[in-house]
Amino acid sequence: xxxxxxxxxxxxxxxxxxxxxxxxxxxxxxxxxxxxxxxxxxxxxxxxxxxxxxxxxxxxxxxxxxxxxxxxxxxxxxxxxxxxxxxxxxxxxxxxxxxxxxxxxxxxxxxxxxxxxxxxxxxxxxxxxxxxxxxxxxxxxxxxxxxxxxxxxxxxxxxxxxxxxxxxxxxxxxxxxxxxxxxxxxxxxxxxxxxxxxxxxxxxxxxxxxxxxxxxxxxxxxxxxxxxxxxxxxxxxxxxxxxxxxxxxxxxxxxxxxxxxxx
Amino acid sequence: xxxxxxxxxxxxxxxxxxxxxxxxxxxxxxxxxxxxxxxxxxxxxxxxxxxxxxxxxxxxxxxxxxxxxxxxxxxxxxxxxxxxxxxxxxxxxxxxxxxxxxxxxxxxxxxxxxxxxxxxxxxxxxxxxxxxxxxxxxxxxxxxxxxxxxxxxxxxxxxxxxxxxxxxxxxxxxxxxxxxxxxxxxxxxxxxxxxxxxxxxxxxxxxxxxxxxxxxxxxxxxxxxxxxxxxxxxxxxxxxxxxxxxxxxxxxxxxxxxxxxxxxxxxxxxxxxxxxxxxxxxxxxxxxxxxxxxxxxxxxxxxxxxxxxxxxxxxxxxxxxxxxxxx
Ligand SMILES: Cc1cc2nc3c(=O)[nH]c(=O)nc-3n(C[C@H](O)[C@H](O)[C@H](O)COP(=O)(O)OP(=O)(O)OC[C@H]3O[C@@H](n4cnc5c(N)ncnc54)[C@H](O)[C@@H]3O)c2cc1C
Ligand SMILES: Nc1ncnc2c1ncn2[C@@H]1O[C@H](COP(=O)(O)O)[C@@H](O)[C@H]1O
Numbered sequence: 001x002x003x004x005x006x007x008x009x010x011x012x013x014x015x016x017x018x019x020x021x022x023x024x025x026x027x028x029x030x031x032x033x034x035x036x037x038x039x040x041x042x043x044x045x046x047x048x049x050x051x052x053x054x055x056x057x058x059x060x061x062x063x064x065x066x067x068x069x070x071x072x073x074x075x076x077x078x079x080x081x082x083x084x085x086x087x088x089x090x091x092x093x094x095x096x097x098x099x100x101x102x103x104x105x106x107x108x109x110x111x112x113x114x115x116x117x118x119x120x121x122x123x124x125x126x127x128x129x130x131x132x133x134x135x136x137x138x139x140x141x142x143x144x145x146x147x148x149x150x151x152x153x154x155x156x157x158x159x160x161x162x163x164x165x166x167x168x169x170x171x172x173x174x175x176x177x178x179x180x181x182x183x184x185x186x187x188x189x190x191x192x193x194x195x196x197x198x199x200x201x202x203x204x205x206x207x208x209x210x211x212x213x214x215x216x217x218x219x220x221x222x223x224x225x226x227x228x229x230x231x232x233x234x235x236x237x238x239x240x241x242x243x244x245x246x247x248x249x250x251x252x253x254x255x256x257x258x259x260x261x262x263x
Numbered sequence: 264x265x266x267x268x269x270x271x272x273x274x275x276x277x278x279x280x281x282x283x284x285x286x287x288x289x290x291x292x293x294x295x296x297x298x299x300x301x302x303x304x305x306x307x308x309x310x311x312x313x314x315x316x317x318x319x320x321x322x323x324x325x326x327x328x329x330x331x332x333x334x335x336x337x338x339x340x341x342x343x344x345x346x347x348x349x350x351x352x353x354x355x356x357x358x359x360x361x362x363x364x365x366x367x368x369x370x371x372x373x374x375x376x377x378x379x380x381x382x383x384x385x386x387x388x389x390x391x392x393x394x395x396x397x398x399x400x401x402x403x404x405x406x407x408x409x410x411x412x413x414x415x416x417x418x419x420x421x422x423x424x425x426x427x428x429x430x431x432x433x434x435x436x437x438x439x440x441x442x443x444x445x446x447x448x449x450x451x452x453x454x455x456x457x458x459x460x461x462x463x464x465x466x467x468x469x470x471x472x473x474x475x476x477x478x479x480x481x482x483x484x485x486x487x488x489x490x491x492x493x494x495x496x497x498x499x500x501x502x503x504x505x506x507x508x509x510x511x512x513x514x515x516x517x518x519x520x521x522x523x524x525x526x527x528x529x530x531x532x533x534x535x536x537x538x539x540x541x542x543x544x545x546x547x548x549x550x551x552x553x554x555x556x557x558x559x560x561x562x563x564x565x566x567x568x569x570x571x572x573x574x575x576x577x578x579x580x581x582x583x584x585x586x587x588x589x590x
Binding site: 011013014017018019020027095096097100119120122123124125126127128129130131133134135138139140141142143156158159160161162163164165166167168169170171172175181182185223224225226227228229230231232237238239240241245246248249250252253255256259260261262263 | 336337338341359360361363364365366367368369370371372376377378379380393395396397398399400402403404405406407408409410413451452453454455456457458459460461472473479496497498499505506508509510511515518521522523524525529530537551552553554558559560564565566567568569570571572573577578581582585586589
């Protein structure tokens with residue numbers, strides 16, 4: 001099975017306090033810790049496990065700047081066979097549709113049976129996979145938490161719906177799936193593993209290589225644009241307890257007692 | 264002429280989802296004078312029940328009735344919608360597990376803009392729809408403009424728009440089945456097999472009055488001990504956010520959120536939980552929420568009643584000791 005996994009380099013929100021810059025045009029990026037989008041790790045792990053069961057190869061692809069190469073290397077260290085970086089100034093400011101059409105151009109160059117994306121990335125849109133599938137006219141299922149290959153034409157998947165229930169589906173290949181966390185336990189990659197992929201060649205393709213006209217992607221091709229970043233007035237918000245730890249613990253215990261929170 | 268805005272109604276067992284009434288509010292934020300039409304797909308009595316339930320909230324209700332729609336396969340629904348929606352139409356869909364499945368592909372097939380997971384809408388200026396989204400797990404917000412000249416698919420976050428209770432639209436129900444089925448029932452490479460219900464676990468957190476809930480901030484499985492100790496001291500149960508279940512540190516039946524359990528305790532202690540909307544979606548009944556988090560920007564502080572900015576690994580044992588001391 002030939003599998004393509006779409007990955008994105010994002011600021012790690014569990015590690016970082018995200019702040020808006022002074023004029024609201026972006027977030028403060030100086031001290032951010034970046035990593036692979038959490039969901040994409042599960043997608044790559046799933047792809048590797050499928051390949052190890054039924055054969056074939058795993059390619060990871062990302063649309064990003066040159067720094068995005070590091071996440072491609074990381075996922076190759078996990079076990080992906082190939083990595084591709086799609087990078088061009090013309091791609092800057094692409095909306096979801098733009099990213100999907102860039103990836104589509106790359107997909108057309110290969111013969112992939114299965115394309116995996118993460119369920120969502122840092123802006124929480126959850127759009128690239130579904131758009132890509134529609135552009136390719138292939139079946140799509142989102143939020144997949146179980147996957148079984150039936151034969152080289154069909155797979156059976158479970159997609160997680162409200163309340164943790166599973167919607168079971170049979171899907172024809174080739175198809176596109178978005179992968180939800182929890183489907184597997186992504187393997188750990190240490191520094192040594194990543195070092196091993198340091199010399200692996202990662203082809204870089206731009207708009208021209210992909211046969212894309214620069215106006216069709218990037219800022220000019222986008223129907224959706226960000227005006228600014230801001231932190232909303234949180235209205236009430238929590239009463240933040242201040243003081244020494246002892247004082248805070250004391251206040252909190254009183255509040256909990258008053259609410260019947262200590263039985 | 265008044266602008267027409269469509270809303271796709273999610274329903275289950277003959278009852279419309281809360282989002283059915285939230286989307287009315289969202290449509291009015293796009294245009295206060297909009298003519299708002301609901302689209303409901305399903306079959307039989309359940310379908311008719313939903314249509315009647317929402318008719319007073321919508322100007323029009325378009326129903327699509329077919330036995331094979333008793334469970335909504337998003338790929339099928341997408342093809343039906345492409346057949347019945349007018350060109351350059353605007354359609355609102357809930358940003359839930361169904362909407363996430365349907366909406367991105369729908370926007371491509373309609374050649375329309377896609378505005379996902381809107382939490383607020385500021386209205387339309389010419390062909391520019393302005394809305395608010397959140398990014399980075401809700402730590403910052405953005406204003407978005409969306410070119411709707413070619414139509415738009417908009418998903419709205421459940422719970423973000425206050426349900427419209429006016430119920431004076433006096434909606435007429437139109438059967439659009441014939442139009443939707445023109446060319447036959449849609450064929451797709453994705454077939455629905457069935458639904459497997461989530462497993463029940465050893466504790467039922469939906470019944471707990473006091474929940475001590477733990478998130479990724481606990482850092483390590485071994486540290487869960489301090490969480491159980493606090494729950495014991497308070498006489499409550501331990502719940503958690505999704506990453507704790509993904510890591511297999513606690514069973515799925517303890518997960519709070521849209522893809523977990525909906526809980527309604529009196530006290531909810533959120534320890535090392537950022538407060539994503541999917542997590543918040545599982546907390547009902549306005550409990551007294553205490554958040555303990557080392558990041559003062561964590562969204563949980565916006566919904567909590569009381570907050571402590573601290574390392575939970577240091578703070579929680581101190582709190583437990585104090586409670587035990589008092590007893
Ligand atoms: C379709 C869908 C459904 C989902 N359903 C659910 C669901 O049902 N339930 C759910 O919970 N999530 C759900 N999620 C996932 C959700 O989007 C978030 O990823 C998840 O809620 C984050 O969990 P968290 O707050 O524990 O982790 P994080 O977002 O990583 O937050 C960890 C927090 O801990 C703090 N922290 C770190 N170390 C410490 C310390 N030592 N002391 C104190 N604080 C610390 C950090 O500042 C941070 O705020 C769903 C996602 C999708 C796409
Ligand atoms: N720039 C990108 N390059 C490659 N894949 C991406 C990119 N952006 C998004 N994706 C894929 O689409 C998924 C969902 O992201 P999004 O639609 O942005 O929420 C991610 O988990 C990735 O698999």
